[in-house]
Amino acid sequence: xxxxxxxxxHEVTEMGQEVTLRCKPISGHDYLFxxxxxxMRGLELLIYFNNNVPIDDSGMPEDRFSAKMPNASFSTLKIxxxxxxxxxxxxxxxxxxxxxxxxxxxxxxxxxxx
Amino acid sequence: xxxxxxxxxxxxxxxxxxxVLNCSFTDSAIYNLQWFRQxxxxxxxxxxxxxxxxREQTSGRLNASLDKSSGRSTLYIAASQPGDxxxxxxxxxxxxxxxxxxxxxxxxxxx
Numbered sequence: 001x002x003x004x005x006x007x008x009x010h011e012v013t014e015m016g017q018e019v020t021l022r023c024k025p026i027s028g029h030d031y032l033f034x035x036x037x038x039x040m041r042g043l044e045l046l047i048y049f050n051n052n053v054p055i056d057d058s059g060m061p062e063d064r065f066s067a068k069m070p071n072a073s074f075s076t077l078k079i080x081x082x083x084x085x086x087x088x089x090x091x092x093x094x095x096x097x098x099x100x101x102x103x104x105x106x107x108x109x110x111x112x113x114x
Numbered sequence: 115x116x117x118x119x120x121x122x123x124x125x126x127x128x129x130x131x132x133x134v135l136n137c138s139f140t141d142s143a144i145y146n147l148q149w150f151r152q153x154x155x156x157x158x159x160x161x162x163x164x165x166x167x168x169r170e171q172t173s174g175r176l177n178a179s180l181d182k183s184s185g186r187s188t189l190y191i192a193a194s195q196p197g198d199x200x201x202x203x204x205x206x207x208x209x210x211x212x213x214x215x216x217x218x219x220x221x222x223x224x225x
Contacts, residue, residue, distance in 0.1 A: 004157070033212075042215060042216070042217040042218070043158075043203070043215040045212060048212065056210070056212070091157055091158070093157070093158075099145065099211055100145065100146050100163060100165050102148060102160035102163050103158075103160065103213070104160070105157030105158040105159070106157050107155070107156050107157045108155075108156075108157055110155075
């Protein structure tokens with residue numbers, strides 16, 4: 001099992017550019033989560049999907065953020081336009097169910113917006 | 115809204131010490147409490163998951179306890195080693211089953 005795979009590992013871009021983060025969950029996991037981690041706010045849940053359907057996006061900070069899951073093996077988190085305050089580490093996690101099932105995290109994408 | 119607090123925020127100890135990391139949560143109506151480990155530049159790795167009906171879970175040198183009524187959990191690390199150096203996060207899952215994470219305890223075990 002390859003685990004949760006995220007790409008890119010690092011992204012540096014200028015303010016105003018579009019940023020797309022990618023995630024491949026573990027095969028067979030029905031739930032996929034996107035988190036953001038910063039020193040100031042810790043680990044925040046942005047959105048999660050069940051069977052490719054977005055269930056709760058109340059953590060998405062602004063309309064500049066959007067997430068999709070076109071199929072069970074792929075999800076994207078897009079920021080357009082990006083701003084310096086979006087700089088953070090973005091994690092994707094998956095799990096087979098939510099009741100008493102630990103989440104499996106990817107290694108994250110470190111995003112820097114200049 | 116569930117809030118999870120971890121104390122201390124940072125801890126530095128010599129190798130061999132037994133450690134206790136603390137986690138408190140405001141809403142005792144949880145389904146489970148999880149402990150994770152995060153190494154620098156890496157994602158979180160699940161260490162232990164305690165279901166609401168359980169009092170503790172053990173894995174090797176790690177033991178986690180849960181007291182729902184008081185809103186507390188502790189992670190006990192026996193005979194600490196330099197390889198235990200990492201950030202440890204706890205997370206409480208409530209009605210939506212989605213975990214709320216604490217800010218973590220950064221642990222350094224020096225030889």
